[in-house]
Amino acid sequence: MRYKTTIDGTVYGFADLKDLLAKATPERSGDQLAGVAAEGPVERLAAQMALADLPLKAFLAEALIPVETDEVSRLIMERHDKAAFAPISSLTVGEFREWLLRAETAQRQLEAVTFGLTPEMVAAVSKIMRLQDLISVASKREVVTRFRSTIGLKGRLSTRNQPNHPTDDSHGIAASAIDGLLMGSGDAVIGVNPATDTADDYIRIVSLLDELRARLSIPTQTCCLGHVTTAMKAIAAKAPVDLVFQSIAGSQKANEGFGVSLSLLKEAHEAVRSLGRGAIDASLMYFETGQGAALSADANFGVDQQTMEARAYAVAREFSPLLVNTVVGFIGPEYLFNGKQIIRAGLEDHFCGKLLGLPMGVDVCYTNHADADQEDMDALLTLLCAANVNFVITVPGADDVMLNYQSLAHHDAVYCRETLKRPPAPEFERWLLDIGLIDGAGRLLEAPPKLAGYLADARLLGA
Structure with missing residues (x-):
């Protein structure tokens, strides 16, 4: 198991980044239908805890769908802007959530990192956010x-x-x-x-x-x-x-x-x-x-x-x-x-x-x-x-x-x-x-x- 966390002495492991993201997702019937969902709320919490500690850089090192066989994966990697990513490159997913919620993180800062973010990064941080967090951050981002x-x-x-x-x-x-x-x-x-x-x-x-x-x-x-x-x-x-x-x-x-x-x-x-x-x-x-x-x-x-x-x-x-x-x-x-x-x-x-x-x-x-x-x-x-x-x-x-x-x-x-x-x-x-x-x-x-x-x-x- 590549990713692990412990709750009350029980170790929860996740095979890879794909598995970690799936198990950290709030409950929904589609993931249950696909057989990738967490078994219950405790495993989901364990996955969210492990995801929060994951460095954002990890998403640049592991493609969920191989770039050799998927043009969307290739597009994501080719369009990633290292300079735009630099201000947040040292953060974990949990720290990225805190950065997004800071009052001083406003339109200018959010716009500046846009092309430094990959879809997997933003999906990951959304999984550890409450509804009010999703609303608070999105309300600061104007796209005209x-x-x-x-x-x-x-x-x-x-x-x-x-x-x-x-x-x-x-x-x-x-x-x-x-x-x-x-x-x-x-x-x-x-x-x-x-x-x-x-x-x-x-x-x-x-x-x-x-x-x-x-x-x-x-x-x-x-x-x-x-x-x-x-x-x-x-x-x-x-x-x-x-x-x-x-x-x-x-x-x-x-x-x-x-x-x-x-x-x-x-x-x-x-x-x-x-x-x-x-x-x-x-x-x-x-x-x-x-x-x-x-x-x-x-x-x-x-x-x-x-x-x-x-x-x-x-x-x-x-x-x-x-x-x-x-x-x-x-x-x-x-x-x-x-x-x-x-x-x-x-x-x-x-x-x-x-x-x-x-x-x-x-x-x-x-x-x-x-x-x-x-x-x-x-x-x-x-x-x-x-x-x-x-x-x-x-x-x-x-x-x-x-x-x-x-x-x-x-x-x-x-x-x-x-x-x-x-x-x-x-x-x-x-x-x-x-x-x-x-x-x-x-x-x-x-x-x-x-x-x-x-x-x-x-x-x-x-x-």
Whole structure:
């Protein structure tokens, strides 16, 4: 056993770094399903104690997945910045936690060490942190991205307006998008998960969304969340593609399961930039992740699901994305069993993404067969606002009629604006004021004087 600790005279040993990280992870059903979880709370505590004493340098000496066979592992090692790591290189994981929580460790210090951190380091420290620790540190880290709106400014909360439709009907998508806009949702992106994945449908959807955006002069961006290869076909046809979307994971094999590689993502990034739809420095990629994705593809290699999730963030930050979000409860109770596990996972993912320099959002969600409900989502949303999350996803009535899972409602965005005092992106906030949808205090108005004209204009869409 390479790593050991003693509790009340009992010695607990852990075979390697992979085993230590897995056993130190707070309880979750996915690790139990994978057979890597601690046997109980005492072994978990022993692993956390051993992990706290582990030097951060150990993560540079032992790859969880061999670099010879995994391009994500190679990317992590190649992108590690020794100079950025130097200020914290002498610390253990436990000392790193204390450094993160110090009052004098603020935005400047966190930003300076970003590329000195590996996903495994941030996953490790998250495992020995309480929820309030994850919130406290993440709230200090501001990651700002820009396209037509500025996302991630401290004290603000952006939203993705998700107008999905079971058959990708244009009238249904347009109506749902307008429904979200009436509630002030959509400053991060108006993004549709298509029920199909053909180039023709993709082009129709992005054209519809772009016409809606242009006619209503909305300072936001639009996206069809089809596969990256479908997006590239649409780009080749000169369709109005603002953002290229792709689901990603933390190993080469898992990404191959999604039908992508680092080289393909690079090609897509270059293709969308060639359209010139944003400023030269605009961020043009949108990635989604989720704990359990690698395990569900039999591509976790014995690594716990939260560490695998953090490794996906190394892939994301390679392309300077506008948006990244974990779809925290979407895969199901096999991976995150109940509301408690979903809440913990959402805060872990946000924390790890922010430390790695990503514009992190969360799809606050659960499946209908999970032991969770909307009150759990209320709690997670409120905690994420305290943690300075960049954006969340909202749908009509919190019920996604195409993907068949429970998310946040557009009304929840109103709660965040009015009760938690989290206004949207400044450009979008000015637009809401200009059309009379909110008042000067950010409160939603029932009968905005200018809105009737905008909606009449929206009816001219070729939906």
